Amino acid sequence: MTDLLDGRIQRLLDRDEELLACPWPLFDDVRSASDPAFYSEAMGAWVITSYQLLRDIVLDPATWSNRSPTATYEFRNPVAEHARAVEEEPEMAEAVARFRSRSRGRVLNTADPPEHVRQRRALNRAFRPARLRALEPEVKSVSDSLVAAFAQRGRADLVREYAVLLPMVMISRMLGVPEDELEMFKGWSDDFAIPIGRARPSRDEVRSYIKSEYEFDQYFSTLVEQRQAEPRNDLISDVANAEVDGEPLTYEERMGALRQFLLAGNETTTTLLGNIGHRLATNHDLRDRLASSRDLVPAFVEEALRHEGPVTGLFRVATCDTDLGGKPVAKGEFAWLAFAAANRDPEACPMPDAFKIDRDPNDHVAFGYGEHYCIGQGLARLEAKVGTNAMLDLPNVTLANEHTDAFMDSYILRGRTQLLVTFDPTHSPTESDNSPPSQELREHRE
Template sequence: MSARVNLLAPEVLANPYPVFAELRRDAPICQVEPGGLWAVSRYADIMNVLKNPQLFSSEGMARSMEPAWLGYNPVARSMLVMDPPRHGRARSLISRAFTPTTIAQLEPFLRATAERLVDELLARRDADFLQSLALPLPAAAIGHLMGLDASLYSRFKHWSDHVAVVSAISATDIEKQQQVQRSLQEMEGYLKEVLEHRRREPGDDLVSGLLTARVDGEALSDAELMSFLFLLLVAGLETTVNLLGNGALLLADRPDLLERLRAEPELIPSFIEEVLRYESPAQAGFRLTTAEAEVGGVKLPKYSVLILLLGSACRDEQYVPDAERFVLGRKDPANLPFGHGIHFCLGAPLARLEARVTLEALLPRIRSLSRTPEAPRWHPSLQIRGLMSLPVRVEPA
């Protein structure tokens, strides 16, 4: 490829997959914009990087999430950007909130919430799918786990959207920088209030549990608590909202898929796995080389920042055959969209449960799902792939 690809160009955001295919074919390890990041686009190369945290540090993501114009960002201090052994300490704490028992106990609450939201959607018929269903359900779930006020879900999503685009904001876009700074300040202020309230009045929730947790006899610091809460709130929303939104877009554009799922609801889990692969909400991760390293035959200097194009790897024939086609009932594993190794997403079972419960509540009750003819607008993010809105019309069954 003669010129550097700009991953944030409007045409790439609209449909990155032809560009990814070209990268895999012609330049699997190359520099891209913004910032001259080293893009890794093939499945095998990405897996090699993910399996070697000593040489490819997760701190690469910290650098991308804490640019000079922003300064302190709690997510950039979270376990998402930690290497061993610190990462193991942090993960052991959070894993207590995502045990199979805890997730299973959430299902009745999620199902009741999904049924109510579907009732409201069918009463309106015309609505934004994200605001009506894809957002309020995971917001209710994370609010239930953390003991937060779920009625504030629109604020939660506004904050998490801004956290998710930090690495994509230009150094000259002062207006957007100020918006993100305000959002992080508001989010931090709100979560400080939550922590103070739980210290006074502990409850049966994740925040109260973190306040009483001890590692080697020591309580978590305020900075550690804040980074945990930031990460949980952002990750708890972004993955499921975008999984449901991307899935609904496919169902609107492919009525045959909707018809088949209505006829064979046992295929809903397979549909979810294929959405995760085909239109993955998690599009990229970052790593930092701790020494000179070779990836895919290309030598990279120490302290090179890599962007691992997970969305490309998921469409690589090395990962699954016939990878550019959406195949319902595919038997191949789809774990890569949730990461790999020590950073495999702890919330993956919850995201899958939320998506399954939502579709099981929605699909039997609708005959069709259609959208406006305008081109979808995607969030300008390097790390996530999700719609900014999805106006739809639903026809009851």
């Protein structure tokens, strides 16, 4: 039984299309085999599907470090072997050297206390509630512009033409970077995701990943210097001038934070919006109920996060010999916290496979838990709320006959790569001063 289960986990690591699309039966079987945790030889980690055990682990950073196996060279790193080979290429030598130096730094989602506490204190201001409230009209305006491009057509790919673009435009505006360079930023963001959930990335993928980090740092280090001299009302200025008790962030902390803001600020929200769109296009009774009762949208978003969250799981590493419910764990062993599985743990959530917008309480862990609770969750919720209402405004939205479900090839980030829908053609929303992104960015994922 254990070998069969581990074989299925290996298939997940190998990005088996069937398991990427529907990992829930696998997680249920892992939960059944867990007492309270299952060690996967294939993953080289304890797989945690228990809601309570997951919360216990994230609340104990002294025992369970947040350092990801892809984040530092001290730990298991699937990028390291290819990086050594790429370093032999003359044009990549400097970029790999910078990457090795960068990889030893720990920022936000790869940092532990006290570094993480200091960084959060310095950067929380960037996502302060007042800024997010002020952003809502702009999010709505960008959304309207995107919908206007396909509203009269009666069909669209809601991933490519909406879910990719809304968070990408907004995080770029918040950073304060030119929108005519969105395609470049999106390319960097896609490359940053290469080691996330790919057990065996190719050498070409690793080369692109390292090259994009190098180009990103060169680009944004100049902007950070400019914002230090002349601050603006944007995220780059917040990062450039952030300090705690008079102590500024280091260069690596600034670059690391900006990289994470770019990646997390669009990839996870894109997957959330795609999942929401699929729900509306396939559950027409729910769609019609929400369309007539928009006050239910926030609760719908929360249940979408619980039921089909964008992040399947993340790693922790044991800092000392410990145990999991009596099972011995050696220092240096990994645990894979399956947030998506914990959100469907029947011990914590009655009828976990049912989608219920009246679920109360709905204490999901889609944004993490404890001190590493997602710093950008307010922005993600805002964009998901605006996006849900925008898709509800498409009359009779339903899956197109030619639609087939296709998912990202990652066992950590779970999201659809297309969502072909049809709807009754509508008049375009009122045009605003926010012009839609370029056609090149719209075609980025084709």
